[in-house]
Amino acid sequence: MTMIRRFGLLLAALAVVLPGPARAFWEYGHETVAAIALADVRPTTRLAIRRLLRAAPLLETPTCPARTLAEASVWPDCVKTLGPRFSYAASWHYQDVDICKPFALKPACRDGNCVSAQITRNLALLKDRAVPVRERLMALIFVVHFVGDLHQPLHAGEHDDAGGNRVRAGYGIAAGRINLHMVWDGYLAERAISTPPAGAAGLLAAATPAERAAMAAGSVEDWSRENWEVARDAVYAPVIADPCGAEPARVQLDEARIRAAIPVLRAQVLRGGLRLARLLDEALG
Template sequence: MRFRLPPALLAVAALLALPSPAFAWWEYGHETVAKIALSQIKPRTRASIEWLLKRQAVLETPSCPARTIEEASVWPDCIKTFGDRFSYQYSWHYQDPEICRPFDLTPFCKDGNCVSKQIERNQRLLADRKLPVRDRMMALAYLVHFVGDLHQPLHGAEHDLDQGGNKPKARYGRLPPRSLHTIWDGLLAERAISTPVGGAAGILAEVPAGDRSALAAGTVEEWSRESWGLARDLVYGTAQADPCAPADPNAKLDEATIERLVPAVRRQVAAGGLRLARLLDEALDGDHPEVAHPPRKKKG
């Protein structure tokens, strides 16, 4: 993620009686995705995760602990405060295909520096039991976090070089204008995740058990295309009538619009959790050795 909700904005939200158990997608969303995944993984996967989490001290980031999967889910954002030590990972949190052009990740994932390629890379690293514990612990935290990032549509698309919705502003209910990214990463996500029945159990319960495998299916690129499409149709398409037009300075999400968007956000959180569970099982359950190493390049 790229930004955190300012304390002043949190105070305004509280005054408006919006549910505010945490910092929305910034923390609340990631933790909820992680909790859903934890509830769905296989026993051997859980044992491997617990083994790694007990060794999280190898990260040498005491102010950014990863003692639980919830803490691990926000570790990649927490370490941004370390400056140069982890500055290389900034571009791993997002990718910016233009919503009004044909979907293509290639220009945005040079050398693997985008969220979808880092999901695939860190799954392979996590699965490789020959690697040092520190590398695999980092891979666990990154994998959990980046799957969450990909399911926030503005981490998977942009329009007119607006940095994933960080430039255009809109009103959210009665609040003053703020960036679309802040609304979707923060206020709307918090509202959706907190809507009764809130939290991981409440969101997961909305997905029938028989439908969960289908929701978890697909490739990371397919999930990227899905997020890109949601950005076009729901994010920009809700802020203004024509999502491909220049940003509307008077864009507003009224209460009725917010209520219509809540189910879509909740589905994204559920999908993120179920898909993360599948990726963790593939890496750690022992039945999917093909993810342990990246594909070998052909010689010649």
């Protein structure tokens, strides 16, 4: 078990008793999206990724390594601990598109400060061979992480509640200072990805080539709309009778609701990995 994985499990345990928002998709979600993408890209793309990752020392973030795509997938969260150095990227991990209004991406992405706009921006930097290697490496890292973020539904849609961070939640027998965002970021992601067939290989094996191709299709805006719909229909609707009314004091995900949500989140992770692979092939293949 890697040090990053141990840290992710420690965060999951501490979240029951400690306040504060969860990290995006925690480690397991991001690492699995990255693993699916790495398995699905062309060999030439895989080689280009490895060449870029060799430049990781240029980032000068020894406490936040990026030597592998798994490490790179959580680097944008790790560097939040480094103070103001990377604070410019704080708003790039999500987009607050209101589930109670018609889908509108532009108001949530003013000046490009949202996750979908930053996927597009960093993909362009990654494609440009004239960009210095350090900046291309950072672009690779951001694309990998932000595609994962976009497929965590509460990074793509919400209703004036900080992406579910202000909605207190119970998750099975777990209680304490948990919120709805934490559930979908961590607890449910851990359970869904580890449900057999587990991990990146299990998720890939569960889909036919035709299904994978269909999942990988579309644009970043298409994916934004789809994930906004998942937030509305699969995150809020099952636990809040009127998601567009008064904010509930607390919601509860019992075992039946958890089981119903597992295939939803498994599909999200698989879509994220396959779409990331397609973008990386377009940029580096």
